[in-house]
Amino acid sequence: MSTIDSRIGSAGSGVPREIRDALGEIAKSRSLLVALDFDGTLAPTVDDPAMARALPEARAAVLRLASIAHTRVALVSGRALDSLEEVADVPDEVLLVGSHGIELRLDNPDDVFTLDEHEQARLGLLGDVLDQVADNVEEVWVEVKPAGFALHTRLATDKNSRIAHLVALSEARAEVEDLTVRHGKDVLEFSVRSTTKGEAVEHLRRYTDSSSVFYAGDDITDEDAFAALASHDLGLKSGTGPTVADHRVAGPEDVAHVLTLLATLRETWLAELPQSN
Numbered sequence: 001m002s003t004i005d006s007r008i009g010s011a012g013s014g015v016p017r018e019i020r021d022a023l024g025e026i027a028k029s030r031s032l033l034v035a036l037d038f039d040g041t042l043a044p045t046v047d048d049p050a051m052a053r054a055l056p057e058a059r060a061a062v063l064r065l066a067s068i069a070h071t072r073v074a075l076v077s078g079r080a081l082d083s084l085e086e087v088a089d090v091p092d093e094v095l096l097v098g099s100h101g102i103e104l105r106l107d108n109p110d111d112v113f114t115l116d117e118h119e120q121a122r123l124g125l126l127g128d129v130l131d132q133v134a135d136n137v138e139e140v141w142v143e144v145k146p147a148g149f150a151l152h153t154r155l156a157t158d159k160n161s162r163i164a165h166l167v168a169l170s171e172a173r174a175e176v177e178d179l180t181v182r183h184g185k186d187v188l189e190f191s192v193r194s195t196t197k198g199e200a201v202e203h204l205r206r207y208t209d210s211s212s213v214f215y216a217g218d219d220i221t222d223e224d225a226f227a228a229l230a231s232h233d234l235g236l237k238s239g240t241g242p243t244v245a246d247h248r249v250a251g252p253e254d255v256a257h258v259l260t261l262l263a264t265l266r267e268t269w270l271a272e273l274p275q276s277n
């Protein structure tokens, strides 16, 4: 029996050996940041974004991790911050990053995000262009965010989805200068401000003064976060698709098991540390 197995008993028995070993190491970090994507990672994908919820085991693990000393948890999402707050429903000690890093809910709730006049004008133009596309292609709809829009094509046919993406890209680029475009699962996102989840993770690492970062994500935009990780960090890809993450699991159910095991390992390690007084 390995050291990890003897410390945790049957917890995490469904988690592959190499991930268990990697979790055993990162659980011993001086200060740990657990940064997690929401859709496709904590929450299974559903047709209506408003109906997405973290799996009960994932949510329980997030709450457990957030209550452990020297450990911070952050959700890092492409969703608008208010949408993330609504679906995630987590306490204030969980840090939130919305709109791929544009919006932050850290420990000071008074930090409010605003657009300058030029950004607001570009946002207006962008909204008009995308609304026109959605009005003309069946089952395509626009999700409004503070600094941009997501053009959703999940329920459209493959052909209509391709048409919507092509037209939206060419029209938006023709009408609005300096656009940020992000590709996601059945979604094309347009923003008037450019940030990445990689920048968000770097910001959170500094903000929380963490010595190691665990990051889990499923989508193309999460690759920026994985790329921002160092050798003493740990990246976990949820689901299929190319990735630079260290490890991969099949989807949200397995992510939940990994988070539960991480919480157990972290609690066990901290409990075994000699007390300073």
Ligand SMILES: O=P(O)(O)OC[C@H]1O[C@H](O[C@H]2O[C@H](CO)[C@@H](O)[C@H](O)[C@H]2O)[C@H](O)[C@@H](O)[C@@H]1O
Pocket (backbone or CB within 6 Å): 037, 038, 039, 040, 044, 045, 046, 047, 048, 049, 052, 076, 077, 078, 079, 080, 143, 150, 152, 154, 184, 185, 186, 187, 189, 219
């Ligand atoms: O960064 P994330 O937390 O993964 O957010 C990415 C996008 O998630 C949402 O869209 C995706 O999930 C929906 C619900 O499962 C699904 O219907 C849609 O097809 C997916 O693209 C959200 O609506 C977007 O705003 C986020 O950027």
